[in-house]
Amino acid sequence: MRTSDTSTPTRAIIIGAGIAGLACALRLRAAGLHVTLLERHAEVGGKIRTIPSPAGPIDAGPTVLTMRHVFDDLFACAGEALDDHVTLVRQDTVARHFWPDGTSLDLYAxxxxxxxxxxxxxxxxxxxxxxxxxxxxxxxxxxxxxxxxxxxxxxxxxxxxxxxxxxxxxxxxxxxxxxxxxxxxxxxxxxxxxxxxxxxxxxxxxxxxxxxxxxxxxxxxxGGVWVVKGGMHKLTEALQGILVAQGVDIQTDAHVDRIEADSGRIAAIHLSDGTRMGCDVLVHAGDPRALATGAFGASTSHVAAQTGKAERSFSARVLSFAATPHGPDLAHHNVFFNCDAEDEFRDLMADRVPENPSFYICALDRGQHKAPPDLERFEIITNAPATPETTDPEDLDPWLHQITQQMAVHGMHFSPTPTTASITTAQKFGQMFPASMGALYGQTPHGLTAALQRPTARTQIANLYLAGGGTHPGAGVPMATLSARHAAEAIVSDLTSTSPSGRTAMRGGMSTA
Structure with a gap:
């Protein structure tokens, strides 16, 4: 942000329109910057994504909101109220848990x-x-x-x-x-x-x-679990709508091929179609390992170098489908445990897909103070190791059979039975988010100081900043959203301290530039 009356607003480019990229764009636009948000996929949202079904779009990523105050604060920074854009339903039942011996337990808010x-x-x-x-x-x-x-x-x-x-x-x-x-x-x-x-x-x-x-x-x-009516993607859609209304340039199907540096600063980004876009500030809101492994060229390969060597977090297999359920009464959040947790984590630590996993079932149409429809939307998630492979595995049919058999132990089945066509594997996550190796949470959280090993917002390059679940304070929708606040505040602070007048005039949270 520039303080001279004759200057133009600072140009910020954000790579990645997941929740962190969207949140960072909102905060930077509120601070008066000219913001361009680039997303390599056809839709914004990142891991908050959906697949189509006869019952409507089904979440294939995060399923609920926690730490609501993070999102109230985000919308407020743009002069908006969260409740004006999405309908949140607080859950009295935080989660319903089932064991193979027939016992079950609800935990409450x-x-x-x-x-x-x-x-x-x-x-x-x-x-x-x-x-x-x-x-x-x-x-x-x-x-x-x-x-x-x-x-x-x-x-x-x-x-x-x-x-x-x-x-x-x-x-x-x-x-x-x-x-x-x-x-x-x-x-x-x-x-x-x-x-x-x-x-x-x-x-x-x-x-x-x-x-x-x-x-x-x-x-x-x-501290509270909220269901977003219609699905988590309604949150990212709401953010996209505000950004467009406030003049943010959002470009989808925009693949960044290279980051150009000049004299130790980022000068521009180059898209795969040959377009060059100059910028004053660049935010990388994806997995920082992409920078460290040279996915954007040699000029930024020294950034977040620890991510190129650190062990990766787990990934998942996600099954999204529409069906009519039969069996135990489900809440929105449901966990079906296996007989032996040791066995599952032994497999995961050995980079094997667990033979007998616990699994999470999200009943997307429940927990909203009304009867669910006959055809409901479901998301089943099991843990899986991250993998450098990009080709889908050949074990999906036996894996789905195993999951179906485990559900039968609990008296649970679905009509129609879900198929392998709607499974998102670690390999697919790796394809969608290059350089992540399919890991959903960045670096491993193992070790007492693991949380301190994540990259933070500022980097060795003065005008390059980081946000997202692979950076501090970590993974998960609230944490990634907080990372965007850290990045935006660092940018505003740095621009203010380096502006010609040494200060930036602010009014109502907006720059006067």
């Missing part, structure tokens, strides 16, 4: 209701253990929100000092423990250990290797 449900499910001791676990994870979430998630570039030294100022955090963190070992000491009932261990998969990790600190992820759901 109301902790007291969850405690009562656990007492009925596993006894009074389990209920007391759950209460202690909630207190522990809530303390961790509250303690690390500001210095970690909200901080643009957290440092180990600052975090260590923060912990030392609050010594009660040290036993709560269990710094020498994995999530698995923490849960073993927290719950006597193995079903509860299995349930809360699955939260490691929310960031693409295994409870056997993820740090105990990741137990705080439970609090993201405990």
């Amino acid at each position: 109301d902790e007291a209701l969850s405690t009562t449900a656990i007492a009925t499910f596993a006894g009074s001791t389990a209920a007391r253990q759950f209460t202690r676990f909630c207190a522990r994870t809530r303390a961790l979430f509250d303690a690390f929100d500001a210095p970690m998630m909200q901080a643009p570039a957290p440092k180990l030294g600052a975090l260590t000092a923060h912990v030392l100022r609050h010594p009660k955090l040290i036993p709560a963190m269990a710094p020498l423990s994995t999530l698995k070992s923490l849960l073993k000491s927290s719950f006597d009932d193995p079903r509860l250990r299995q349930l809360f261990g699955r939260y490691a998969t929310y960031v693409g990790g295994s409870p056997t290797h993820a740090p105990a600190l990741l137990s705080l992820i439970w609090q993201a759901e405990a």
Whole structure:
């Protein structure tokens, strides 16, 4: 943003129109920049994507919103209200869980209701253990929100000092423990250990290797889960509509072939059709590994170099389909556990697709205070390893048969039976998001300091910035949206400090440039 009356607004280009790219575009436009948003696919949304069906578009990515305040803040920065653009339905039932022995457990947005449900499910001791676990994870979430998630570039030294100022955090963190070992000491009932261990998969990790600190992820759901009426894609559609109305240039089917640097700064990007687009600021809102591996040319291959070597997070197999369900009553969020969690994560850590996975079923048309239609939309997700391969595997028929058999153990089946045609594999994710190796969450979350190894918004190149689930503060829709705020704030701060007058006139959140 330039302060001279005769100058034109700063030109910002954003590569990638996933949730981070959309959010960054909104914030930069609100700050007065001229913004061009480039998306290599035909639609915006990134991993928030759909496939067509006789029942309408079906989500094939994230399914619910948590940390709603992140999105209220995003829309407010553009002078808009979230509720004016999408309909959110808060879920009383956070998730419904099923085990092969026929038992089931609902967890609720109301902790007291969850405690009562656990007492009925596993006894009074389990209920007391759950209460202690909630207190522990809530303390961790509250303690690390500001210095970690909200901080643009957290440092180990600052975090260590923060912990030392609050010594009660040290036993709560269990710094020498994995999530698995923490849960073993927290719950006597193995079903509860299995349930809360699955939260490691929310960031693409295994409870056997993820740090105990990741137990705080439970609090993201405990703080509230919202269904977006119509599907998660309605959120990205709403953001796209606001951006177009505010003059952002959104170009789809625009593949960036090369980033051009000159004198240590980004000068332009080159599209695969030969178009050259100059810019003052460039934001890469995709997997930063694409930069590190030279996918955009040698001039940016030193950026986020750690991502080129770091182990990748898990991926998934996603089955999206329309059908009529038969069997147990489903909530919006449903988890069907296998008999042996150890077996599943042993396979994943060995880069094998699990032979007997737990699986998540999202009933997209439920949890909206009305009866679902006869033909419902469903999304089934299982964990899978990331892979450098790009050709779809040959085991999809036996894999789907295995999943169908596991559902039958729970008394669950669908009419018509879903087919392999609607499966998104790790290999397909890799094709859609080049250089990601199909990993859905960037780098692995394994190791106590893994969260500090992610790239942050600023890079070694002064006018190149990063956003997205592969950057700080991490994966997931709220985290990727926060990364966009970090990038936009860094850009505005840097432009202000380097402008000729040393300041930028702001009015109502908009630049006067």
